[in-house]
Amino acid sequence: MRLMTVGSVAFDAIETPFGKTDKIIGGAGTYIAFSSSYFAEEQAIISVVGEDFPQEMLDKLANRGVNLDGLQIKKGEKSFFWSGRYHNDMNSRDTLVTELNVLENFDPVIPSHLNEVDYLMLGNLSPQVQRQVIERLNKRPKLVAMDTMNFWMDIAMDDLKETLKLVDVLIINDEEARQLSGEYSLVKAADKIRSMGPKYLIIKKGEHGALLFHEKNVFFAPALPLEEVFDPTGAGDTFAGGFMGYIASTDDFSFDNMKRAIITGSAMASFCVEEFGTGKLENLTKREIEDRIQEFVQLTNFEMVQSI
Amino acid sequence: MRLMTVGSVAFDAIETPFGKTDKIIGGAGTYIAFSSSYFAEEQAIISVVGEDFPQEMLDKLANRGVNLDGLQIKKGEKSFFWSGRYHNDMNSRDTLVTELNVLENFDPVIPSHLNEVDYLMLGNLSPQVQRQVIERLNKRPKLVAMDTMNFWMDIAMDDLKETLKLVDVLIINDEEARQLSGEYSLVKAADKIRSMGPKYLIIKKGEHGALLFHEKNVFFAPALPLEEVFDPTGAGDTFAGGFMGYIASTDDFSFDNMKRAIITGSAMASFCVEEFGTGKLENLTKREIEDRIQEFVQLTNFEMVQSI
Numbered sequence: 001m002r003l004m005t006v007g008s009v010a011f012d013a014i015e016t017p018f019g020k021t022d023k024i025i026g027g028a029g030t031y032i033a034f035s036s037s038y039f040a041e042e043q044a045i046i047s048v049v050g051e052d053f054p055q056e057m058l059d060k061l062a063n064r065g066v067n068l069d070g071l072q073i074k075k076g077e078k079s080f081f082w083s084g085r086y087h088n089d090m091n092s093r094d095t096l097v098t099e100l101n102v103l104e105n106f107d108p109v110i111p112s113h114l115n116e117v118d119y120l121m122l123g124n125l126s127p128q129v130q131r132q133v134i135e136r137l138n139k140r141p142k143l144v145a146m147d148t149m150n151f152w153m154d155i156a157m158d159d160l161k162e163t164l165k166l167v168d169v170l171i172i173n174d175e176e177a178r179q180l181s182g183e184y185s186l187v188k189a190a191d192k193i194r195s196m197g198p199k200y201l202i203i204k205k206g207e208h209g210a211l212l213f214h215e216k217n218v219f220f221a222p223a224l225p226l227e228e229v230f231d232p233t234g235a236g237d238t239f240a241g242g243f244m245g246y247i248a249s250t251d252d253f254s255f256d257n258m259k260r261a262i263i264t265g266s267a268m269a270s271f272c273v274e275e276f277g278t279g280k281l282e283n284l285t286k287r288e289i290e291d292r293i294q295e296f297v298q299l300t301n302f303e304m305v306q307s308i
Numbered sequence: 309m310r311l312m313t314v315g316s317v318a319f320d321a322i323e324t325p326f327g328k329t330d331k332i333i334g335g336a337g338t339y340i341a342f343s344s345s346y347f348a349e350e351q352a353i354i355s356v357v358g359e360d361f362p363q364e365m366l367d368k369l370a371n372r373g374v375n376l377d378g379l380q381i382k383k384g385e386k387s388f389f390w391s392g393r394y395h396n397d398m399n400s401r402d403t404l405v406t407e408l409n410v411l412e413n414f415d416p417v418i419p420s421h422l423n424e425v426d427y428l429m430l431g432n433l434s435p436q437v438q439r440q441v442i443e444r445l446n447k448r449p450k451l452v453a454m455d456t457m458n459f460w461m462d463i464a465m466d467d468l469k470e471t472l473k474l475v476d477v478l479i480i481n482d483e484e485a486r487q488l489s490g491e492y493s494l495v496k497a498a499d500k501i502r503s504m505g506p507k508y509l510i511i512k513k514g515e516h517g518a519l520l521f522h523e524k525n526v527f528f529a530p531a532l533p534l535e536e537v538f539d540p541t542g543a544g545d546t547f548a549g550g551f552m553g554y555i556a557s558t559d560d561f562s563f564d565n566m567k568r569a570i571i572t573g574s575a576m577a578s579f580c581v582e583e584f585g586t587g588k589l590e591n592l593t594k595r596e597i598e599d600r601i602q603e604f605v606q607l608t609n610f611e612m613v614q615s616i
Contacts, residue, residue, distance in 0.1 A: 089492070184397070187535045208516040211533060220607050222528040225519060227495045259610040293612060299528050300608050302567040304601060 001067070001114050003043040003248040004141075005032045006133050007123020007237070008103060009053065009071065010080035013096075014276060016231050017088050024277040025057050027080065028123035028147065031234035034281040035241025035268045036121070037064035038289060039249040044114050046070040046133060048102045050078040060282060069111045074102045090229045091206055108133050119248040122146035123237060127156055127163040134166050143253050145169035145244055147236065153179050161196060168253075170198035171240050177203045186211065187218075202243070202262065204236055212262055217255055221262045222300055224270040224292075231276045235269045238281060242268030267292040309375070309422050311351040311556040312449075313340045314441050315431025315545070316411060317361065317379065318388035321404075322584060324539050325396050332585040333365050335388065336431035336455065339542035342589040343549025343576045344429070345372035346597060347557040352422050354378040354441060356410045358386040368590060377419045382410045398537045399514055416441050427556040430454035431545060435464055435471040442474050451561050453477035453552055455544065461487050469504060476561075478506035479548050485511045494519065495526075510551070510570065512544055520570055525563055529570045530608055532578040532600075539584045543577040546589060550576030575600040 007029025014021045029047045036043055044067035049058075051073065062068055083097035108129055120141040122130040130146055146167045152160050153176070160180075164170065170193060174186060180196075181189035190201050190213040201213045207229065209222040243265035247253055250260075270292060271280045315337025322329045337355045344351060352375035357366075359381065370376055391405040416437055428449040430438040438454055454475045460468050461484070468488075472478065478501060482494060488504075489497035498509050498521040509521045515537065517530040550573035555561055558568075578600060579588045 185535055185537075187533050205516065208513065209528075209530070218533055218607055219610070220517075220530040220533070221610075222517070222530065225495050225526055225528070227493055229493075256610070260612055263610060263612065297612060299526055300610075302527070302529075302564070302571060302608075304568055304571065304605060 001042060001044050001117045003036060003040040003119045003121065003244060004046060004070075004114065004117040005029055005036065005043060005121045005123065005241070005244075006046040006108060006130065007032055007121075007125060008080050009045070009047045009049050010082065010103075012081075012233060012277065013083040014231055014233050015085040015096075016090065017086065018228070018230055019276070021276050023081070025054075026082065026234060026277060028125075028234075028237040030057075030061070030278060031237035031272065031281065032121055032123050032241035032244070033061055033066045034064065034278055035238040035265075035272075036245025036248070037061075037066060038268070038284060038286075039242070039245030039264070040119075041065065041249065043067065043245075043248070044070055044117075046108050046110060048072040048074060048106050050074050050102050051076060053079045064282075067114065070109065070114055072109065077102050084233070086232065090232055108136070110136050118142050118251070119244060120144045121240060121244040122167070123240070124149050127152055127160040131159075131163040131166060134163075143168050143247065145171060145240065147171050147240055148176070150176050150179050164197040167198050169200040169202065171202045171204065171236075171243070173204045173206065173236065177201070200258065204239060206232070206235075210239070210262055210266060212258055214255055214258070219255070219259045219262065221259070221266050222296070223266060224295060224299065226270065226273065229273045232273050233276075234278065235272045238272040239265040239269040241265070263293060263296050267296055309350060309352050309425045311344060311348040311427045311429065311552060312354060312378075312422065312425040313337055313344065313351060313429045313431065313549070313552075314354045314416060314438065315340055315429075315433060316388050317353070317355045317357050318390065318411075320389075320541060320585065321391040322539055322541050323393040323404075324398065325394065326536070326538055327584070329584050331389070333362075334390065334542060334585060336433075336542075336545040338365075338369070338586060339545035339580065339589065340429055340431050340549035340552070341369055341374045342372065342586055343546040343573075343580075344553025344556070345369075345374060346576070346592060346594075347550070347553030347572070348427075349373065349557065351375065351553075351556070352378055352425075354416050354418060356380040356382060356414050358382050358410050359384060361387045372590075375422065378417065378422055380417065385410050392541070394540065398540055401540075416444070418444050426450050426559070427552060428452045429548060429552040430475070431548070432457050435460055435468040439467075439471040439474060442471075451476050451555065453479060453548065455479045455548055456484070458484050458487050472505040475506050477508040477510065479510045479512065479544075479551070481512045481514065481544065485509070508566065512547060514540070514543075518547070518570055518574060520566055522563055522566070527563070527567050527570065529567070529574050530604070531574060532603060532607065534578065534581065537581045540581050541584075542586065543580045546580040547573040547577040549573070571601060571604050575604055
């Protein structure tokens with residue numbers, strides 16, 4: 001299998017200054033898989049849902065080429081549910097409800113025919129589950145990327161640090177990088193975090209873009225300035241999916257190609273925030289994605305011609 | 309005269325988490341003039357100081373090629389003094405003391421031999437004084453850029469709007485852009501502000517870089533990720549000085565050249581924050597500046613090679 005994604009497939013209910021949804025489809029795994037499906041030709045998802053999860057949505061994922069053999073459907077149980085409300089600036093939010101449900105005892109079983117993967121994307125889940133997946137694979141993937149969040153730093157820091165030792169690329173936001181490292185300066189935070197295991201660190205800064213750190217190299221990718229951010233939910237996962245999908249499809253994780261992967265992830269994230277939920281990510285065209293990537297090229301492209 | 313800068317030449321006292329200064333030299337005009345002096349071969353400053361201002365500092369400006377014929381020295385009066393304390397995140401600060409002194413009745417007299425200028429940089433001052441300078445020049449400069457701040461939006465919005473009509477480039481920060489336009493989205497804010505007069509709008513986002521808006525074009529320049537920001541005072545003015553100095557020296561305000569000017573301004577600002585006050589800006593070498601600009605090229609440079 002070229003790319004394996006591990007992450008929640010779930011329900012969300014979201015309030016933003018622009019509106020409010022009932023239960024809609026969400027989950028890190030869902031966003032990652034939709035986003036990477038535009039790049040990686042072959043991918044599987046390892047996840048778990050309850051009996052309440054709509055078959056129609058699973059069909060949509062399957063139609064985008066996502067292998068669901070590792071997605072468990074638990075009879076008589078309910079899917080993970082998260083509900084949150086965004087503040088007016090859209091940069092911060094309050095969690096209103098978290099119902100773990102099927103995630104509470106999630107045992108990430110990997111079907112034997114999916115047991116060799118080139119690229120592994122670990123969406124935000126308990127660091128113990130993330131580590132189990134790495135350990136259960138027959139061989140180590142070429143590249144393992146993971147997301148995590150401050151919640152795990154609060155309650156399972158030791159576990160998290162164990163998992164970080166096994167990971168190549170860590171993808172977190174600026175606040176999480178500061179908490180994980182205890183450093184305010186992101187440059188210092190990056191040094192500390194890379195000493196914990198991941199050779200590559202991507203720090204997402206929301207509307208302010210993303211930074212990639214590797215050895216002495218730093219790359220900065222902007223976010224597209226948008227008229228409105230309608231719903232930021234899933235933007236980080238969509239970014240990760242675009243990033244890892246691009247890496248998997250090109251089979252190249254040189255620093256130069258990681259830059260392209262980050263621009264690609266940023267472009268995908270810019271679609272995600274335009275609608276509630278996964279709506280915008282379900283039916284993009286190649287042309288739309290290429291045009292959006294071109295907007296990033298225009299946005300940042302400059303050439304210094306004149307010496308001072 | 310190729311470039312004229314109007315702005316305060318003053319005293320500051322600064323507290324940051326890293327330390328505290330006594331009265332040191334500051335002022336928007338000082339930072340702008342030092343910064344632009346590395347690019348513009350010919351520049352003059354229009355400003356006012358009290359008898360308490362050290363001749364040594366004026367000599368330093370003169371030695372960097374800044375014409376001081378329009379800098380008034382008021383006998384028996386005191387220079388403008390500002391004191392502030394930065395919060396731990398270095399992104400916000402409290403003003404502790406503001407003593408207007410000579411700025412209270414500043415009449416920006418332009419010596420007749422300096423009355424024709426190609427490029428005009430209006431540092432943050434009362435919008436009425438800024439407008440007076442434009443009106444007192446014999447002919448309209450090729451390009452007029454100005455800075456302002458929320459203080460003037462609070463107490464002199466009508467005056468500010470009158471001045472904006474006469475200006476080509478407005479350089480403000482994100483918070484100021486939001487206040488001036490009443491829009492949270494910077495894209496919407498940019499549209500509104502450009503309808504007030506300035507054809508070009510630069511929105512500074514501190515450690516998150518800067519955006520340039522012109523017609524349908526947007527350009528994003530990052531800030532350099534630094535280990536420490538030691539003292540942010542004057543960074544915005546230093547940015548403006550580097551920007552306008554580069555434009556003046558190349559005599560080219562095409563969009564492509566404005567991009568280079570913004571990168572140049574960002575590079576200069578990255579030096580400014582490394583020390584208290586103007587220290588770092590007084591003795592840079594060409595080589596240091598070129599190397600720093602090259603760091604920006606490295607930071608943002610990517611090439612999309614592969615169609616998806």
